[in-house]
Amino acid sequence: MASKRNNKTSVTAMMLQERADYDAAKESKFVRRRTGLAAGGGGFAYHFRRENDYYNLIEKARDMDRNDAIVGTTIGRVVDNVVQNGFTLNPQTGDSKLDNDIKQRWYEECEDPDAMDVSGEMTFQEQERIVMRQVLLDGDSIISGTEEGPLQIFESHEVGTRNRKEGTHLGVTLDKNTRTRKRYWIAKDKVGANHGRGKETSLPLAVRDSGGLRQVFHVFDRKRSSMTRGVTSLAPVFAVT
Secondary structure, X not given: OHHHHHHHHHXXXXXXXXXXXXXXXXXXXXXXXXXXXXXXXXXXHHHOOOHHXXXXXXXHHHHHHHHOOOHHHHHHHHHHHHHOOOXXXXXXXXXXXXXXXXXXXXXXXXXXXXXXXXXXXXXXXXXXXXXXXXXXXXXXXXXXXXOOOOEEEEOHHHEXXXXXXXXXXXXXXXXXXXXXXXXXXXXXXXXXXXXXXXXXOXXXXXXXXXXXXXXXXXXEOOOOOOOOOOOOOOHHHOOOO
């Protein structure tokens, strides 16, 4: 009797131990088999170990934006709701006169395309809107300051390398120990679909200048600490899960 009782207890314990697992970790008729996963866990780079997949996803999202009756309008509405009247400066130096002078200069420059845009076409609010739209649609937007003052905006596909470079993924070179961003690789020639095939067509843009000041700003929705680039917000809707 004792033997049967002990055997029954051990079976029960095994069943309880089994049920302590996450159901989602067990494949069944209710939990489908997912492919392409890193067996021991993987960082962000694992999911885009074939870099062409990343840029192909950008173009798929852009195609959806162009040709879907709902997507483009929806993205535009999100931009409207987030940016609204634009982000403003509220200086608090403790000197009211200085605060007013700074705010006045802020508005004057923000409304002057020549002061804000390297191409002299967009005001600061227009830049805010285009950056927000690029983040939603492409996944990210890269903005560079210039010595003269205006900002230069790069689209997602413009950041990348034709050839492999040590410590570089998706056009971003990282410090191998701290993952600090060191430089972005920007396409030299952005005209034509077949420019520079087989040759390196990107130039390095240092994140900080010789004085240590940041001159490159990368805007994206960071969902993982290991993320190097942003991913289009449309990624989850391409397939039924």
